[in-house]
Amino acid sequence: MGWPSGYGRRVLAEVDSTNAEAARMAPGLTGPEWILGLRQTAARGRRGRAWVMPPGNFAGTLVMRLDETPDRVALRSFVAALALYDALEAVTGTAAGLALKWPNDVLMNHGKVAGILLEGLGQGALAVGIGVNLVAAPEAAQVESGAVLPVSVLAETGVRVTPEALLEALAAAWASHEERLVTYGFGPIREAWLARAARLGEEITARTGRETLTGTFETVDEAGQLVLKTPKGRVAIAAADVFF
Numbered sequence: 001m002g003w004p005s006g007y008g009r010r011v012l013a014e015v016d017s018t019n020a021e022a023a024r025m026a027p028g029l030t031g032p033e034w035i036l037g038l039r040q041t042a043a044r045g046r047r048g049r050a051w052v053m054p055p056g057n058f059a060g061t062l063v064m065r066l067d068e069t070p071d072r073v074a075l076r077s078f079v080a081a082l083a084l085y086d087a088l089e090a091v092t093g094t095a096a097g098l099a100l101k102w103p104n105d106v107l108m109n110h111g112k113v114a115g116i117l118l119e120g121l122g123q124g125a126l127a128v129g130i131g132v133n134l135v136a137a138p139e140a141a142q143v144e145s146g147a148v149l150p151v152s153v154l155a156e157t158g159v160r161v162t163p164e165a166l167l168e169a170l171a172a173a174w175a176s177h178e179e180r181l182v183t184y185g186f187g188p189i190r191e192a193w194l195a196r197a198a199r200l201g202e203e204i205t206a207r208t209g210r211e212t213l214t215g216t217f218e219t220v221d222e223a224g225q226l227v228l229k230t231p232k233g234r235v236a237i238a239a240a241d242v243f244f
């Protein structure tokens, strides 16, 4: 496939957080750029959580500028999840065991292998931060109680993938899904995501911060919201943590 044209790449031996580096780069950005951090000293996860990042794992951020509404920009979490799915299939040689968990985790054999952190940087700039447990997963005690347990690519498949090799596959897969979004809109991305979704049609629990809702995972709507069929009716949820 090769490196996609129009995308830059920077590899950093050590960085606090590739998302923080993206924020520093955003003002001078001339085009989309991938930042790969071989070590991160202050990696962050969703909802203010820390992200455990042993060396050898993948930490990358795509920083880009988009002239779009915030709702449309946010759909990049689905683009990122699909790109990760394809990239992991390419580097391990199989998609068996891979699934996508709303809003933006990638599962391998029912464990969390990758997480995505989207951050708006102001003035239309977006950081798409991606962490993948390539060689090591955090201890179960380091994750929130009830959360999907972390797994690594190495432990699940026996394949040792370097961060650089994953970036090559990820950048190519991102470019192709991004082009699809820009050309055809969210429809085909949504369908591809739903075809790979974990627990579709099953009972799941969503914690929004304000309330906890349990219901049947019906679909993801045209705005990317999780649609749950609950005893009180159908609910569309824009942001939550999901528990199986």
Ligand SMILES: O=C(O)CCCC[C@@H]1SC[C@@H]2NC(=O)N[C@@H]21
Pocket: 016, 017, 018, 019, 020, 040, 042, 043, 044, 045, 046, 047, 049, 051, 058, 059, 060, 061, 105, 114, 115, 116, 117, 129, 130, 131, 132
């Ligand atoms: O909580 C999650 O699941 C999202 C984790 C995102 C971690 C990645 S690692 C690269 C980028 N830099 C960060 O500080 N966080 C993201």
